[in-house]
Amino acid sequence: MTGAAGMPGVPPGTALGIAGQVRAGEISATEVVSRHLSAIDRLDPELNAFVTVLHGQALATAAEIDRRVAAGEDPGPLAGVPVAVKDNLCTLGVPTTCSSRMLEHWRPPYDATVVQRLATAGAVMVGKTNLDEFAMGSSTENSAFGPTRNPYDTGRVPGGSSGGSAAAVAAGLAPLGLGSDTGGSIRQPAALCGVVGMKPTYGTVSRYGLVAFASSLDQVGPFAKTVLDAAALFDAIGGHDPMDSTSLDRPAPRSVTAIDDGVQGCRVGLVRELYEDADVPVRSAVLAAADALAAAGATVEECSVPEVRHALPAYYLLAPAEASSNLARYDGVRYGLRVDADDAESMNAATRAAGFGPEVKRRIMLGTYALSAGYYDAYYGQAQRVRTLIVRGFQRAYESADALLGATTPTTAFALGDRVEDPWAMYLSDVFSVPSNLSGDPAMSLPFGADESGLPIGVQLLAPALGEAVLVRMAAVVESAAPSLSAPAIGNPGNGSGARS
């Protein structure tokens, strides 16, 4: 990536705009970070986007970047840019709770690879953000530390599970955020909060230090206000990591360089199954985004990938099955909560009963059942075969398309409490996002206007594996045609995020 200072058209207030100014010595990292920390102090009591705010550590990191700039050293492509990090990414010595009582007091003895790479890029972690416990949920209501609220309407959810990072970026508390996406947990909250969120190709971003939920589906990815910033953050965290055995042995991505390539001659498939059942405003936004791509020179054609209709039920067998295995480690022995009992098995069971919240228990139960003797083939085995059908469906679609377009979510942000009693109604919020996790392909949600209540709408772009550059090209075109989104009700005006309404 080239230094942002030299990039034309990088608006101030964006991550790359800030980095350019810090690198050029026009503004200090300390000033940038202080401003964002005070915005967090002022606005987060209402939003609850952060589980931990790192005042001291962030200012110390900023001071070090300022020293490097003064000494003429390269402070990195994201120098001085505040980042909100989802609290399921391990941070050395800093609590990493997964928004669970189980890990409430746990301080990891190491950094996740993506956290190290943020530091190498000069970014400044300002805090750890709220999530649905262990990333299981679509509303951030399943947090042991209370729900995060949507900056556009505090009576509504920000989406989930990375709701804290999405809300923080939307409210201008940090220009960049990191999340994890197992079934839509970056894209869905990005859509509901009116920001850009990307799930990269499986294997392009290290999972080392990401607390595991469903290992064949989990992927770390960026939140940002702009497509360019999201691409820059992806480029900074991506690339091979020997600490993750599923990490692709490839050079670090350079998706930013594709941003101005346009879509002339590109073939886009408008996937019926990924938007037709959405609410009317969402459907209209998808069609308008399709028109924008066509106007910019892409060939847009309706297409059908009927297999994706089976993605949601398959996902809700596969992900809980993997989770039931991954979460077996929380047994009260090596770290985290322990509830004492006379024998080890009772201690395990009492610890897990006290440490896990309702949704985590529900998914462990579901996954354990799906894997249990007598049901394994009917549920887990069958879901794996359906996963193959979905992979094949996408392969067929990509024979005649370079990228696919649909909605990110069927609806805009729903009211807090609306779906907590009905798990399947909550799960339906992921219906358009889970197919990409099952296939492992990249996908991005980006804002495209608002509904009649002013709530943000997200449209989703999908590409074949390693097609991030295609995604970024398409997204840049859609972004430039998107109706402008008003500032959120809870936002930091100093950070280009508008005033309180």
Place this chain on the structure above:
Amino acid sequence: MAEPVPLTRQDAEYVARLARIALSDAELDLYAKQLADVLRHAAAVSALDTDGVPPTAHPLPLRNVLRPDEPRPCLDRRVVLESAPAAENGRFRVPRILGESP
């Protein structure tokens, strides 16, 4: 392939035991009902014809990742045990595991 059957309260108890979660009676009732509901939706998947379709466990063709078998630094034992709920003599301490009387 066996047809899936609805989840009963007895199934919920059995699964909770397998998963090592000491659920209350109220939780068992709730989860039996909610899991049955989710499995009803999952039944749509069970009904699909997948004869001859291989399973996909992972989006990547997984292969072993090897490196030279050379010692290298790892986390310090003291640091790791600091996170443990109970430790003794450089080891994790747990309640008794076997069923003999104390």
